[in-house]
Amino acid sequence: MILVLNAGSSSLKIEVFDEILNSLISGRVTNLGTAGELKLGATTTAITTRDHAHALELMLAALADAGYPITAFAAAAHRIVHGGAVMTQPARLRPPVIATIESVIPLAPLHNPNNLAGVYALQKIAPDLPQYCSFGTAFHATNPKVATRYAIPQTHHDAGIRRYGFHGLSYANMVADFGDALPEHLLAFHLGNGASLCAIHNGKSIATSMGYSPLSGLTMGTRSGDIDGAAVLRMSKSLGEDETDRMLNKNGGLQALAGDNNMKTLLERDDDAARFAVEHFCYWAARHAGSAIIAMGGLDAVAFTGGIGENAAPIRDRIMALLSCFGDVPVHVIAADEEKQIARDALALMAEGR
Template identity: 85%
Template sequence: MILVLNAGSSSLKIEVFDAALRSLIAGSVTNLGTAGALKLGEASTAIETRDHAHALALMLAALAEAGYPLASFTAAAHRVVHGGAILTQPARVTDPIIKTIQSVIPLAPLHNPNNLAGIDALRATAPEMPQYCSFGTAFHATNPDVAIRYAIPKTQHDAGIRRYGFHGLSYANMVADFGDALPARLLAFHLGNGASLCAIREGQSIATSMGYSPLSGLTMGTRSGDIDGAAVLRMSKSLGEDETDRMLNKNSGLKALAGDNNMKTLLERDDPEARFAVEHFCYWAARNAGSAIVAMGEVDAVAFTGGIGENAAPIRDRIMDLLGCFGELPVHVITADEEKQIARDALTLMAGGH
């Protein structure tokens, strides 16, 4: 069995998979550092945690009580948001790999430290257990230089200012789910509170809408999507850097346009603001899609995943209406499952003797 961990700033999520990638049980610890809850399967218990290590200890105890003791796991696997330009493949956790993850913390200061906290906590508890990590940016490492490079001085590019792309584990899982039926040129949408698209040709990412950070690209739940750098500089002068960052990432997107970032609620509303927000979301998804199709040269099919992509048929229909200029295209809906992809990566590495 593989224990998959996803350590966030205030939560620890786990899922257990067998060798056939069947999910056996899933759970989470919420509100780390304060009063929260431990959920495992159908059970939920109010708890109070100190940090990731304490949350992991409580989760491992709950797993053992549920019939999944620590000794029953062959390995553990972790989600790491950012691998930078170096970590472009899943890897076994070693001291050099940890140092490399630490080196790219400036690229993901809110995520990589928490991902590392989960790795460190399990290493301290079970030092002999093989651990693996999968990177949210790695799938896009196949993008050509012309898609990655911003037209800025080389000194800034060499300092790490370039397009990386995100949601890579979701897109990798989509490719695996298609198997031999994977279309040669697939336009893939991951639509949720965070939203992106990816041009996938012959199973590889060749262009994606997110860039240096997850802020760019499509209109999202609370993120602005693409915005002129000069506008950001102007806002930063009046609001300050931190407040501008907070506004663009936490208080923009659908939330700014209609006061709500819940697409289900917006679709149920019938006021001008809600209708405009929905149209804005679909328009910019389709407009970015045109760019992705140019990168592929053509498009054979479209696939949707993510909370909105899977569950909001009106959104899929409107985006496809806007893409009607490309002809009738097959549409697929794929269940998002990053945890399954992380387990798949670990099993692949283990099969190769790593």
């Protein structure tokens, strides 16, 4: 069995898979560092945690009580948001790999440290358990240089200012789910509170809407999506750097347009602000899609995943109506499952003896 961990800033999610990628049990600890809940399977318990290590201890104890002791796992596998320009494949978490992940923390200061906290905690609890990781940026490493390079001086590019792309594990899982039926030119949408798209040509990412950070590209739940850099500079002068960052990442997007980042609620509302926010979301998804279709040289099918992509048929229908100029193509809805992809990656590495 493989134990998959996804350690966030205030939560710890786990899922257990067998050797053929059947999900056996899943759970999470919420509100790390304060009063929260531990949910495992159908059982929910009120708990108070100190940190990631304490949350993991409690989760492992609950797993053991449920019949999944730590000794039953062949390996653990982690989600790491950012691998930088170097980590472009899943890897076993040995010291050099961990050091590389630590070195790119400046590229994902809100994510990589939390991801690593789960790694460190498990090292202490089960030092002999092999640990693996998969990177959210790795799927887009196949983007050509013309797609990743910003038109800025070389020194800044060398310092890591380039397009990386995110949601890569979701797109990789989508490709795996298609199997031999994968279309040659696939336009993939991952639509949730965070939203992106990816041009997938013969199973490889050719272009994606997110860039240096997850802020760019489509209109999102609380992120603005693309915005002119000069506008950001102007806002930063009046608001300050921290407040501008908060506005663009936490108070932008659907939240800014309609006062709510819940697409289900917006679709149920009957007011101009909600209708405009929904149209803005769909318009910019389709507009970025046109660019992606050009990048991969055609369109054979469209696939949707993520909370909105899977559950909001009116959004899918509106985006496809806007894309009708590219012809009538099959539309697929695929369940997002990053944890399954992480387990798949770990099993592949283990099969190779790594």
